Amino acid sequence: MQEPLLKLININKYYGDSHILKDISLDINDGEFLTLLGPSGCGKTTLLRCIAGLVSIESGDILLRGESIKDLPANKRNVNTVFQNYALFPHLNVYDNVAYGPRIRKSMNETKLKRRVAEVLEMVQMSGYEERRPHQLSGGQMQRVAIARALINEPDILLLDEPLGALDLKLRKYMQTELAQLQKQTGTTFVYVTHDQEEALNMSDRIVVIHEGRILQSGSPREVYNNPRNLFIANFIGDRNIIKVKVLEKGDEYSRIRLGNHELYIRCSGNAECAGDMAVLAIHMDKMRISCNEMPNSLTGEVLSIHYAGSQIRTEVSVDGKKITVIEYRNSDCDYEAGDHVTITWEDSGAILLPMEDFEENGI
Amino acid sequence: MKKLKQNAPAIPILIWISLLVGMPLMFVVVLSFLSRDSLGNIVFRFTLENYKRIFDPVYLRVFLNSFILAVLTGLITLLIGYPVAYFTTKLQPKKRSFVIMLIILPFWISSLLRTYGWIILLGKTGLINSLLMQLNIVKEPLNMMYRFGTTLVGMAYMLIPFMIIAVYNSVDKLDKSLVEASYDLGASRWKTFLNITLPLTIPGIAGGFTLVFIPSLGMFFVSDLLGGGRTIFLGNLINTLVTRGRNRPLAAAFSVGMIVLVLLVLFIYNRVAKDKGEGLF
Numbered sequence: 001m002q003e004p005l006l007k008l009i010n011i012n013k014y015y016g017d018s019h020i021l022k023d024i025s026l027d028i029n030d031g032e033f034l035t036l037l038g039p040s041g042c043g044k045t046t047l048l049r050c051i052a053g054l055v056s057i058e059s060g061d062i063l064l065r066g067e068s069i070k071d072l073p074a075n076k077r078n079v080n081t082v083f084q085n086y087a088l089f090p091h092l093n094v095y096d097n098v099a100y101g102p103r104i105r106k107s108m109n110e111t112k113l114k115r116r117v118a119e120v121l122e123m124v125q126m127s128g129y130e131e132r133r134p135h136q137l138s139g140g141q142m143q144r145v146a147i148a149r150a151l152i153n154e155p156d157i158l159l160l161d162e163p164l165g166a167l168d169l170k171l172r173k174y175m176q177t178e179l180a181q182l183q184k185q186t187g188t189t190f191v192y193v194t195h196d197q198e199e200a201l202n203m204s205d206r207i208v209v210i211h212e213g214r215i216l217q218s219g220s221p222r223e224v225y226n227n228p229r230n231l232f233i234a235n236f237i238g239d240r241n242i243i244k245v246k247v248l249e250k251g252d253e254y255s256r257i258r259l260g261n262h263e264l265y266i267r268c269s270g271n272a273e274c275a276g277d278m279a280v281l282a283i284h285m286d287k288m289r290i291s292c293n294e295m296p297n298s299l300t301g302e303v304l305s306i307h308y309a310g311s312q313i314r315t316e317v318s319v320d321g322k323k324i325t326v327i328e329y330r331n332s333d334c335d336y337e338a339g340d341h342v343t344i345t346w347e348d349s350g351a352i353l354l355p356m357e358d359f360e361e362n363g364i
Numbered sequence: 365m366k367k368l369k370q371n372a373p374a375i376p377i378l379i380w381i382s383l384l385v386g387m388p389l390m391f392v393v394v395l396s397f398l399s400r401d402s403l404g405n406i407v408f409r410f411t412l413e414n415y416k417r418i419f420d421p422v423y424l425r426v427f428l429n430s431f432i433l434a435v436l437t438g439l440i441t442l443l444i445g446y447p448v449a450y451f452t453t454k455l456q457p458k459k460r461s462f463v464i465m466l467i468i469l470p471f472w473i474s475s476l477l478r479t480y481g482w483i484i485l486l487g488k489t490g491l492i493n494s495l496l497m498q499l500n501i502v503k504e505p506l507n508m509m510y511r512f513g514t515t516l517v518g519m520a521y522m523l524i525p526f527m528i529i530a531v532y533n534s535v536d537k538l539d540k541s542l543v544e545a546s547y548d549l550g551a552s553r554w555k556t557f558l559n560i561t562l563p564l565t566i567p568g569i570a571g572g573f574t575l576v577f578i579p580s581l582g583m584f585f586v587s588d589l590l591g592g593g594r595t596i597f598l599g600n601l602i603n604t605l606v607t608r609g610r611n612r613p614l615a616a617a618f619s620v621g622m623i624v625l626v627l628l629v630l631f632i633y634n635r636v637a638k639d640k641g642e643g644l645f
Binding site for chain 1: 541544547548552559563
């Protein structure tokens with residue numbers, strides 16, 4: 001087992017009376033693209049700032065390559081941050097912004113500096129903009145300069161605080177691909193903070209879901225997407241139908257449940273977790289299919305409405321009085337209209353049975 | 365027509381300003397070209413004599429005195445005021461407003477009274493001298509009054525709130541993430557201050573300097589009371605010419621000269637603020 005690059009051990013952080021980070025422990029491996037995902041106010045940005053050294057922690061420790069950096073000020077840590085609003089120095093041009101770190105650290109002479117600045121600007125495709133001032137750049141360009149300014153210092157870890165938040169949708173998608181490429185190309189460890197599940201799923205090697213100052217789950221995008229550990233994650237990542245069901249029989253991997261008049265076999269998220277009388281069934285809307293034929297392990301219901309929303313068809317079906325939404329990307333193999341009775345099936349990986357405990361809290 | 369409608373609310377202010385600022389200013393300018401008789405009455409006869417007299421070396425010296433006093437006042441208030449303003453922005457909001465209140469508090473007391481306060485403090489039998497004599501630190505009372513330095517101290521004291529408020533606003537407005545980015549890139553607090561905070565607060569410094577420079581040219585009572593009239597400044601000269609010299613046309617010419625000096629400073633301020641403020645404010 002390889003020694004983690006960064007080790008967070010039981011980190012606690014308070015702002016006044018509010019407990020922002022609760023016993024956060026996390027290992028970050030060298031060269032991975034790790035995303036901290038959570039709704040706003042969950043503490044993900046605070047955690048990032050703790051790693052950067054911009055805020056102190058009340059208890060716990062932060063080890064970088066096995067050595068504690070907890071008490072080092074931000075300027076002594078070999079990590080760099082790309083700030084949400086870019087934070088480019090407005091009185092300096094692009095060249096001087098990028099050269100700021102090496103000049104402050106006196107880490108290279110002007111000749112080498114010139115070459116390195118050219119290199120990193122090339123890497124983020126901003127060659128030729130050296131003389132521009134930040135206010136003469138577009139949002140996406142400022143973003144690239146901010147990344148170049150951080151990368152030139154060859155940090156052990158690059159911290160990115162919702163760096164794409166201010167860009168428009170198209171540019172954001174484009175930059176996602178670019179960031180992921182840049183990360184692979186430089187081999188730098190990225191710790192990326194976002195509240196956008198799509199961004200997280202798209203770019204990351206590993207996603208860490210944070211909610212109310214706690215880590216709820218950590219795993220690959222596929223794992224987090226298909227096997228959410230609890231209802232909060234199921235509800236936060238992807239669009240799901242979430243229904244309260246009765247557990248009839250608890251199996252090792254699959255449990256037999258009752259939903260209205262239907263009996264179904266559904267995969268369990270954990271071992272003991274769906275052992276109760278009641279559980280929550282969560283099915284990805286886009287992993288469901290509508291069919292006109294009877295199928296095993298399926299639901300039947302009456303079509304309430306059909307919406308065509310560009311590339312996708314959104315159908316609402318009433319199953320024993322419960323409304324279920326199905327999203328399909330191509331026409332179903334049968335024709336149906338509102339009022340028809342249809343059968344709904346799903347990919348096995350798209351359905352999961354979750355514990356009841358946090359049903360009320362999530363207000364579903 | 366539409367523009368006129370939009371600007372309609374400004375009209376009362378324009379009338380107000382032209383009546384109470386523009387007209388008197390014009391009187392001063394007109395007066396500076398008039399003559400006077402032996403009793404000091406104004407005679408409506410055009411002359412350039414007043415302006416010729418301004419360029420008399422004796423009077424040029426007065427201009428220089430005033431200029432030096434104003435520049436030094438600006439520098440002293442900057443050196444003391446900048447750290448005060450800087451550290452005030454770092455305080456918690458409650459403490460911050462308390463400090464700001466303390467800084468503004470002196471404005472509620474007549475500036476004349478406060479100037480007399482300095483005499484009580486610095487005079488031969490004043491507080492400091494009595495204390496030093498009591499403690500046997502000095503045998504003779506120190507001569508702290510009626511010097512150029514006394515005027516300078518009084519002037520700086522009187523005007524420092526302007527500098528502090530101007531710099532405070534500028535530092536407070538500074539994007540905190542720029543400072544954090546500088547730390548993040550490896551700069552210490554001091555280097556961050558020199559490379560980021562200071563250059564980005566130059567508009568505030570220029571603003572504060574202007575706010576201090578201009579009134580320090582005109583506050584004649586400070587140098588009258590604290591400087592004892594030993595060094596003559598523009599303000600004192602104009603005051604003397606009007607009240608005792610009975611030469612209002614000459615006083616008007618000096619006033620015009622002072623206005624030109626002020627305009628010069630405002631011009632420089634505009635250049636600095638515009639240049640440095642680009643894309644920031």
